[in-house]
Amino acid sequence: MTSDAQSTELTDGFHLVIDALKLNGLNTIYGLPGIPITDLTRKAQAAGMRMISFRHEQNAGNAAAIAGFITQKPGVCLTVSAPGFLNGLTALANATTNCFPMILISGSSEREIVDLQQGDYEEMDQLAIAKPLCKAAFRVLNAEDIGIGVARAIRSAVSGRPGGVYLDLPAKLFAQTMDAEAGRNSLIKVVDAAPRQIPAGDAVERALALLRSAKRPLILLGKGAAYAQADEAVRALVERTGIPYLPMSMAKGLLPDTHEQSAAAARSYVLPEADVVVLVGARLNWLLSQGKGKTWGGKDHKTWGGQKFIQIDISPTEADSNVRIDAPLVGDIGSCVSAMLAGIGADWVKPPADWLAAIAERKNKNLAKMAETLSRDPVPMNFHSALNVVRDIVKANPDAMLVNEGANALDFTRSIVDMYKPRKRLDVGTWGIMGIGMGFAVAAAVESGQNVIAIEGDSAFGFSGMEVETICRYDLPVCVVVMNNNGVYKGTDVNPTGGPDVAPTVFVKGARYDKIMEAFGGVGVNATTPVELRKAMEEAISSRRPTLINAVIDETAGTESGRITSLNPQSANKK
Numbered sequence: 068m069t070s071d072a073q074s075t076e077l078t079d080g081f082h083l084v085i086d087a088l089k090l091n092g093l094n095t096i097y098g099l100p101g102i103p104i105t106d107l108t109r110k111a112q113a114a115g116m117r118m119i120s121f122r123h124e125q126n127a128g129n130a131a132a133i134a135g136f137i138t139q140k141p142g143v144c145l146t147v148s149a150p151g152f153l154n155g156l157t158a159l160a161n162a163t164t165n166c167f168p169m170i171l172i173s174g175s176s177e178r179e180i181v182d183l184q185q186g187d188y189e190e191m192d193q194l195a196i197a198k199p200l201c202k203a204a205f206r207v208l209n210a211e212d213i214g215i216g217v218a219r220a221i222r223s224a225v226s227g228r229p230g231g232v233y234l235d236l237p238a239k240l241f242a243q244t245m246d247a248e249a250g251r252n253s254l255i256k257v258v259d260a261a262p263r264q265i266p267a268g269d270a271v272e273r274a275l276a277l278l279r280s281a282k283r284p285l286i287l288l289g290k291g292a293a294y295a296q297a298d299e300a301v302r303a304l305v306e307r308t309g310i311p312y313l314p315m316s317m318a319k320g321l322l323p324d325t326h327e328q329s330a331a332a333a334r335s336y337v338l339p340e341a342d343v344v345v346l347v348g349a350r351l352n353w354l355l356s357q358g359k360g361k362t363w364g365g366k367d368h369k370t371w372g373g374q375k376f377i378q379i380d381i382s383p384t385e386a387d388s389n390v391r392i393d394a395p396l397v398g399d400i401g402s403c404v405s406a407m408l409a410g411i412g413a414d415w416v417k418p419p420a421d422w423l424a425a426i427a428e429r430k431n432k433n434l435a436k437m438a439e440t441l442s443r444d445p446v447p448m449n450f451h452s453a454l455n456v457v458r459d460i461v462k463a464n465p466d467a468m469l470v471n472e473g474a475n476a477l478d479f480t481r482s483i484v485d486m487y488k489p490r491k492r493l494d495v496g497t498w499g500i501m502g503i504g505m506g507f508a509v510a511a512a513v514e515s516g517q518n519v520i521a522i523e524g525d526s527a528f529g530f531s532g533m534e535v536e537t538i539c540r541y542d543l544p545v546c547v548v549v550m551n552n553n554g555v556y557k558g559t560d561v562n563p564t565g566g567p568d569v570a571p572t573v574f575v576k577g578a579r580y581d582k583i584m585e586a587f588g589g590v591g592v593n594a595t596t597p598v599e600l601r602k603a604m605e606e607a608i609s610s611r612r613p614t615l616i617n618a619v620i621d622e623t624a625g626t627e628s629g630r631i632t633s634l635n636p637q638s639a640n641k642k
């Protein structure tokens with residue numbers, strides 16, 4: 068019941084936005100100030116929120132996105148209008164593509180001027196532009212609707228398949244006042260924002276029947292499984308069925324990569340050979356060759372390999388997007404995997420011994436080959452000898468968060484550096500996007516409080532490198548290792564004309580990225596040998612000081628596009 072007497076206390080749009088976020092446990096904002104949200108950033112900090120200011124909105128947006136992945140709560144990014152909004156939009160679209168929950172809040176200019184296209188300061192119809200690039204988009208025009216706007220944004224971001232949400236807040240909204248008590252009453256604390264979704268019993272039976280029939284079963288864990296935080300259930304599914312598994316990149320560590328059932332080192336054997344594949348929060352997109360073609364034993368690049376699929380996913384429309392899914396299991400991973408476990412009794416028959424033995428044989432051979440490569444100490448240092456150090460450091464510090472981007476710097480790190488715990492590996496994701504590095508690193512440090520190790524290609528680092536100032540400003544325990552091979556993929560291309568411009572993939576030779584960190588008071592190290600790299604990384608981890616190590620890598624070491632050379636169209640014309 069509201070009292071008849073109006074309180075004389077007033078609140079305004081600024082405070083209602085902050086109160087609505089806080090009421091829902093959203094206590095950190097990643098953003099960049101300016102008209103019309105400068106005061107919002109100040110008042111958020113004054114209200115006890117963590118306001119992390121960046122040097123470019125894309126990095127703030129990437130930080131918010133990965134905060135969403137780590138915490139299952141939407142990460143909040145705050146930007147100014149038009150250009151700031153557009154800078155944040157790439158991250159919002161990327162979050163949506165990756166199924167990470169985030170909310171991009173952007174201030175916008177005056178509606179009546181924008182809509183008549185009369186040329187306002189930073190005029191842009193931001194809502195219309197955001198809509199096709201995110202999961203949902205809302206605009207709030209009146210202060211009394213802020214609570215609802217924030218609640219809808221939260222629900223949209225985290226329920227069902229998570230994704231990015233845009234919330235448009237026009238400048239006029241912030242200074243609008245209303246009665247404080249009415250304001251408080253207008254806010255909504257969202258109840259059960261991401262409800263469990265229980266799979267249907269017959270769908271579970273269908274999946275189990277198919278799995279029981281398998282002679283060469285395989286489990287594929289995707290980043291949806293990592294996101295779901297159903298770690299014990301996923302582990303139980305793997306261990307109680309005895310089925311070999313492959314982790315997708317960001318699912319590494321869901322079970323330790325050293326687990327005896329990991330088939331990662333025999334990937335190219337198990338994909339074509341498996342007869343029944345259980346997809347757990349993984350899409351059959353390009354990263355899995357669309358579930359068909361030679362990777363899967365098909366006779367050409369478009370042919371189905373004959374596998375039957377069980378697909379566990381929260382999105383009811385994911386199944387059949389690339390190949391037939393014989394047993395779709397729609398629901399949240401925790402509920403689906405638990406339901407399967409309930410049907411997997413003590414009498415479950417483990418996979419045939421010859422399947423497991425064939426995998427073990429390939430795996431051991433490949434691991435031995437890898438161990439031999441890693442034991443070499445070439446001069447100059449190459450990706451393998453440098454990453455052998457990173458591998459040891461991560462093994463000794465399994466709680467550290469690992470951020471990773473680049474081409475060769477990405478692919479080699481993924482295959483060489485074992486992960487031991489869930490949600491520790493954060494990388495370029497579904498789009499293979501460059502530029503996530505420092506944004507992810509900042510949020511990983513802020514959200515987890517753990518040491519962060521960022522393994523960066525020298526090109527990749529450039530996309531967000533200015534945020535080393537942010538890392539120093541907030542004194543975050545981030546150790547950036549720039550794998551410096553003088554360019555994109557490698558540093559050896561030449562300009563075929565012999566002209567003065569270098570080739571498009573080549574950077575300044577012998578650049579000293581470590582100096583960038585020193586400029587802001589962090590620790591910079593130039594490492595030319597594994598011994599120097601190891602010492603610098605150990606010091607970074609134990610001191611927790613912002614550190615950037617320029618790891619000098621043989622400029623001939625990389626390959627074009629890393630592991631995805633086949634996706635790169637090349638001209639047949641030699642000129």
Ligand code: ADP
Pocket residue numbers: 164165166228229288289290291292294295315316317318347348349350351352354379380381382385398399400401496497
């Ligand atoms: P990867 O790149 O690791 O293969 P994808 O991003 O392609 O993973 O797939 C993740 C999948 O996980 C998406 O299809 C998404 O709908 C699904 N997903 C996300 N969260 C959940 C959840 N809590 N329960 C079930 N499925 C989920």
Ligand code: TPW
Pocket residue numbers: 472473474475476477498499500501502523524525526527528550552554555556557625629
């Ligand atoms: C937003 C295209 C893919 S990988 C890469 C680029 C530019 C850089 C590779 O060089 P790097 O790694 O980082 O030095 P290495 O170890 O192989 O030398 N723009 C965006 N995203 C992508 N993916 C690209 C361009 C690309």
Ligand code: MG
Pocket residue numbers: 524525526550551552553554555556557
């Ligand atoms: Mg490079």
